Amino acid sequence: MTRTGRPAGPASDTTATVLTAALDLLLAEGAGALTAQRLHQVTGVSRSTIYRHWPTPNDVLAALIDVAPSPRRQPSGDLAQDLHAEIDALCDRLRDKPVAAFLRALVAADAGLRHRYVEDLLAPVQAVLRDAGTPRAAAEDAVAAIVSPLLVDALLLDRPTARARAHRAVDLYLTEAAR
Amino acid sequence: MTRTGRPAGPASDTTATVLTAALDLLLAEGAGALTAQRLHQVTGVSRSTIYRHWPTPNDVLAALIDVAPSPRRQPSGDLAQDLHAEIDALCDRLRDKPVAAFLRALVAADAGLRHRYVEDLLAPVQAVLRDAGTPRAAAEDAVAAIVSPLLVDALLLDRPTARARAHRAVDLYLTEAAR
Amino acid sequence: MTRTGRPAGPASDTTATVLTAALDLLLAEGAGALTAQRLHQVTGVSRSTIYRHWPTPNDVLAALIDVAPSPRRQPSGDLAQDLHAEIDALCDRLRDKPVAAFLRALVAADAGLRHRYVEDLLAPVQAVLRDAGTPRAAAEDAVAAIVSPLLVDALLLDRPTARARAHRAVDLYLTEAAR
Amino acid sequence: MTRTGRPAGPASDTTATVLTAALDLLLAEGAGALTAQRLHQVTGVSRSTIYRHWPTPNDVLAALIDVAPSPRRQPSGDLAQDLHAEIDALCDRLRDKPVAAFLRALVAADAGLRHRYVEDLLAPVQAVLRDAGTPRAAAEDAVAAIVSPLLVDALLLDRPTARARAHRAVDLYLTEAAR
DNA sequence: ATTTAACCGAGACGGTACGTCCCGTCTTTAC
DNA sequence: GTAAAGACGGGACGTACCGTCTCGGTTAAAT
Numbered sequence: 001m002t003r004t005g006r007p008a009g010p011a012s013d014t015t016a017t018v019l020t021a022a023l024d025l026l027l028a029e030g031a032g033a034l035t036a037q038r039l040h041q042v043t044g045v046s047r048s049t050i051y052r053h054w055p056t057p058n059d060v061l062a063a064l065i066d067v068a069p070s071p072r073r074q075p076s077g078d079l080a081q082d083l084h085a086e087i088d089a090l091c092d093r094l095r096d097k098p099v100a101a102f103l104r105a106l107v108a109a110d111a112g113l114r115h116r117y118v119e120d121l122l123a124p125v126q127a128v129l130r131d132a133g134t135p136r137a138a139a140e141d142a143v144a145a146i147v148s149p150l151l152v153d154a155l156l157l158d159r160p161t162a163r164a165r166a167h168r169a170v171d172l173y174l175t176e177a178a179r
Numbered sequence: 180m181t182r183t184g185r186p187a188g189p190a191s192d193t194t195a196t197v198l199t200a201a202l203d204l205l206l207a208e209g210a211g212a213l214t215a216q217r218l219h220q221v222t223g224v225s226r227s228t229i230y231r232h233w234p235t236p237n238d239v240l241a242a243l244i245d246v247a248p249s250p251r252r253q254p255s256g257d258l259a260q261d262l263h264a265e266i267d268a269l270c271d272r273l274r275d276k277p278v279a280a281f282l283r284a285l286v287a288a289d290a291g292l293r294h295r296y297v298e299d300l301l302a303p304v305q306a307v308l309r310d311a312g313t314p315r316a317a318a319e320d321a322v323a324a325i326v327s328p329l330l331v332d333a334l335l336l337d338r339p340t341a342r343a344r345a346h347r348a349v350d351l352y353l354t355e356a357a358r
Numbered sequence: 359m360t361r362t363g364r365p366a367g368p369a370s371d372t373t374a375t376v377l378t379a380a381l382d383l384l385l386a387e388g389a390g391a392l393t394a395q396r397l398h399q400v401t402g403v404s405r406s407t408i409y410r411h412w413p414t415p416n417d418v419l420a421a422l423i424d425v426a427p428s429p430r431r432q433p434s435g436d437l438a439q440d441l442h443a444e445i446d447a448l449c450d451r452l453r454d455k456p457v458a459a460f461l462r463a464l465v466a467a468d469a470g471l472r473h474r475y476v477e478d479l480l481a482p483v484q485a486v487l488r489d490a491g492t493p494r495a496a497a498e499d500a501v502a503a504i505v506s507p508l509l510v511d512a513l514l515l516d517r518p519t520a521r522a523r524a525h526r527a528v529d530l531y532l533t534e535a536a537r
Numbered sequence: 538m539t540r541t542g543r544p545a546g547p548a549s550d551t552t553a554t555v556l557t558a559a560l561d562l563l564l565a566e567g568a569g570a571l572t573a574q575r576l577h578q579v580t581g582v583s584r585s586t587i588y589r590h591w592p593t594p595n596d597v598l599a600a601l602i603d604v605a606p607s608p609r610r611q612p613s614g615d616l617a618q619d620l621h622a623e624i625d626a627l628c629d630r631l632r633d634k635p636v637a638a639f640l641r642a643l644v645a646a647d648a649g650l651r652h653r654y655v656e657d658l659l660a661p662v663q664a665v666l667r668d669a670g671t672p673r674a675a676a677e678d679a680v681a682a683i684v685s686p687l688l689v690d691a692l693l694l695d696r697p698t699a700r701a702r703a704h705r706a707v708d709l710y711l712t713e714a715a716r
Numbered sequence: 717a718t719t720t721a722a723c724c725g726a727g728a729c730g731g732t733a734c735g736t737c738c739c740g741t742c743t744t745t746a747c
Numbered sequence: 748g749t750a751a752a753g754a755c756g757g758g759a760c761g762t763a764c765c766g767t768c769t770c771g772g773t774t775a776a777a778t
Contacts, residue, residue: 149323507681
């Protein structure tokens with residue numbers, strides 16, 4: 001096959017326009033607002049174009065997540081310090097909205113996306129534990145006990161994530177592990 | 180004033196018909212299916228009637244929750260035993276679907292309903308702890324660490340609730356408290 | 359079956375509004391304009407309503423035809439006089455537009471409708487001949503020779519129907535039959 | 538001046554590809570299918586190219602008609618024989634579809650094209666009569682009476698053209714003229 | 717037994733969103 | 748200079764649902 005003609009370039013800057021607007025919508029009105037119609041109204045980009053590139057709202061959500069930066073921090077080597085730092089970072093992300101909004105959106109969305117996103121969220125903490133030589137099962141218990149309450153705060157109770165409680169949970173785990 | 184005519188009774192058994200169908204719908208297709216239209220198709224009850232009694236889908240959801248029995252168990256007095264029993268009961272409820280479905284539905288619904296429902300879910304465990312004289316803050320930490328992972332399993336990770344892990348968490352709390 | 363509730367009445371006066379507008383549209387812009395969209399723009403009746411009652415443009419056309427009066431004239435008994443009168447009437451109908459417009463519209467429409475309409479158009483002439491005792495085959499030949507040119511004028515050549523020519527054809531038939 | 542690049546020729550065999558496909562489409566689905574989009578799907582020729590050469594569906598139709606061969610037969614000199622032969626030829630063309638399809642298409646299309654096409658269709662018969670010295674008015678009457686019924690059969694009644702009736706009409710004209 | 721208020725079904729109506737399709741224009745690339 | 752590929756805005760199409768409404772029937776209490 002000769003593969004002639006203009007190559008399948010993505011959009012122009014349409015992508016940028018739409019996705020930033022989509023993020024705003026997600027934060028302001030929730031996942032239900034990630035509609036072709038709604039995005040059209042907000043961005044002025046035509047409905048056809050939006051359907052062309054993101055046939056379903058789920059596709060918009062996926063694109064948003066792909067764009068979102070997942071920050072990397074380098075470990076100091078000290079388990080306690082690294083754990084506390086990681087938890088602080090997670091609380092920050094949850095407080096600063098997009099992540100919490102993503103979570104709520106994902107409850108109603110594709111299971112694949114949802115799992116991927118949550119695992120990505122848990123990964124850093126799990127990595128710290130594993131680097132410190134924690135056995136796999138114990139690490140998972142710890143992550144669950146420490147991180148899940150934060151997610152529940154953001155997802156179900158609409159309250160600021162209980163940062164202090166999370167740090168207490170970390171300390172509990174550390175003293176337990178030291179024994 | 181003569182106050183004659185048929186008194187403003189509720190419906191006949193329409194209520195039962197509609198609400199059981201609504202529960203089925205909720206379990207099978209999610210909260211998005213709790214539509215007047217949809218309920219009409221499924222039950223044969225006319226659209227008008229449904230709008231009359233439950234003007235919005237949220238009202239259907241609320242009615243469903245009000246109907247759902249929240250089981251009461253009487254404490255044996257032994258903290259450890261009671262805690263484990265309560266956790267088992269919660270896992271059962273989450274495994275048997277309706278509760279998990281309610282939770283998913285409520286993520287996208289009215290905040291008031293959501294808070295009420297989650298608190299009701301946590302209440303029994305909290306009650307056991309409080310009856311044993313646990314200080315309020317410690318009790319909340321424990322509940323968070325023990326129950327939240329179960330909710331995350333059901334809501335975000337679509338896995339059967341990790342019953343064993345929950346029991347380990349209970350034990351961890353008990354030994355910690357004993358110290 | 360108890361047959362309860364409001365009986366399936368047709369529309370209110372929606373029908374009248376829409377159909378008169380439809381006739382105007384048909385005459386002014388041709389069959390292609392008998393669209394739900396177009397009818398909505400012109401009448402203000404909502405698109406939903408139009409789709410409800412006339413799901414396809416063809417249904418509108420059919421309704422129009424059903425409404426259109428097909429005039430009845432009583433025969434004098436004199437073959438020549440009746441034939442000429444019938445032809446004059448037909449020419450009038452073709453000149454006064456709706457019938458010609460219907461014909462053009464029907465070329466692109468449902469075959470059933472088309473046949474019915476054309477037969478209705480030919481029927482009066484055929485009736486006159488049959489009443490005079492003309493054998494069936496001869497009558498059909500005559501009708502074809504006399505009427506078809508008028509239809510072709512209106513349908514394909516966009517010229518006023520050649521009334522004089524039609525009358526000459528009638529005379530030709532009469533003298534031929536007399537022989 | 539160096540006159541470089543590909544010379545401004547028309548297309549390669551694109552024209553052939555597209556027009557034959559267009560004819561198939563016309564016969565199979567009617568004039569409404571002569572769309573740039575549709576032609577692209579069927580031929581593989583790109584939409585751009587089609588728009589370049591035939592900006593509107595009408596242009597495709599016109600091109601089709603220009604391509605269609607309008608057969609020429611040489612007169613024997615005998616009026617009766619030539620007339621019958623000409624009518625036979627016309628019936629054949631109407632039976633073999635493309636001509637009938639063209640006619641239907643043209644009812645909804647450009648008036649100019651339509652007139653031209655119909656006149657071309659009538660021309661051979663008219664020519665035979667004129668060559669035999671028939672006065673203009675009489676010739677037009679005869680053509681109308683003989684040919685119009687065939688067109689009505691094909692266009693409005695969807696029946697095979699009544700060849701026998703046409704020949705009878707010819708005979709009627711001939712005896713009438715002989716008198 | 718009659719009255720009378722409430723319930724219930726059926727459906728008309730306007731409105732909005734959805735997802736698909738087509739249109740016509742354009743830009744970019746390859747030949 | 749022609750062709751291919753496709754982005755883009757625009758609009759129609761047919762469907763589905765929504766919420767409101769007006770009717771007509773049915774029912775069950777209160778008189």
